[in-house]
Amino acid sequence: MLEYNPQRYFPSSEELPDSDDTPADNELQELIPGLLKAILLMLWAERMDWFFGIDMGIYHDPDKPAIVPDGFLSLGVERFFDVSEASPKEIELRLSYPLWEENVVPILVLEVVSQNYRGEYSTKKEVYASMGVLYYVIYSSRRRRKPRLEVHRLVDGAYVLQPENPVWLPEIGLGIGAERGTYGGVTREWLYWYDELSTRLPTPEERTKQAEQRAQQAEQLARRLAEQLRSLGVDPDSLT
Template sequence: MLNFNLPRYLPSADELPDSDETPVDNELQELIPGLLKAILLLLWSERMDWFFGVDMGIYYHPDKPPIVPDGFLSLGVERFYDEELRPSYVLWDEQVLPMLVLEVVSQNYRKEYSDKLDDYAALGVLYYVIYSSRRRRKPHLEVHKLVNGKYELQPGNPVW
């Protein structure tokens, strides 16, 4: 699953940058992932086997910059509290790929429908969710599922 031809030395999350210093473009980029995380905290309060990151870098190779979705969900990883909080999500440490990533389209288009879609597919993320409040003729919310290495837009209302 995480076989990316990595070099021998792999830095820890503490040794990698934890921010790209890029500010969010609008409130929705913080509100939507934050709301989803709050809902999961309520629904899964007893579970300690999941992690939802907001504006956190996902490191997939130590020599490449991280991918930074607005939000992502990983199942099967330990949820930490207090001093054990993650500064970033390092795949070679976690050994669990996020199953869902969320991108909120901002006023400054950041290739959510092209490059990011391809990047997440190459990693093997099962669900790629895009929310755009600015779309006029297409749905505001799109859920894409990875099928045979390519994302397929899920028809109808695929929100669980």
């Protein structure tokens, strides 16, 4: 863990690089965390105490470069970091995530394994454990014999693999798991959030489709009722 020294100058998030400028070599590294964030943006639309970062630098030591997970979730932080001084109504978004500014360690980090390992099981795992990240999630789409999704929980300073799918995360109030579905027109296995009954939460596309279906059903019901009223000699337009 970072030991804070109030006499020492710590750079602000505006002064730090926002990522490691390493290009994603697997499109899933962007799409999977993007889907998880999109679901949270609908589910927690009224909450202002969380942040989900994608390919953003987490600064855990001012003398070391940032560690950049594919995605991470923090609870108990401001949803929006600050408001612009030039325009008080304009919301400023985070550029990076320095722990000495945020004072909250991410509760979950996500790494999507690409064609080449990038320290997911060595360097990064050690750093996340030393930071105190409670859940370390690793997803590898290329696996065939072992589970593609691994959810590790920090227990006594070491990560312990959780066997379920989905895995319930009580501190977050959600579960996370993998199953086949369609997102952005692509049908494959994705990562999703789940409720306490292990029911998958809908994606933005699915929720829009559900709303359209309900609207169509309501319209069809209204037409049938109007036809029944006419058969009884009642003009439905006279009732409105």
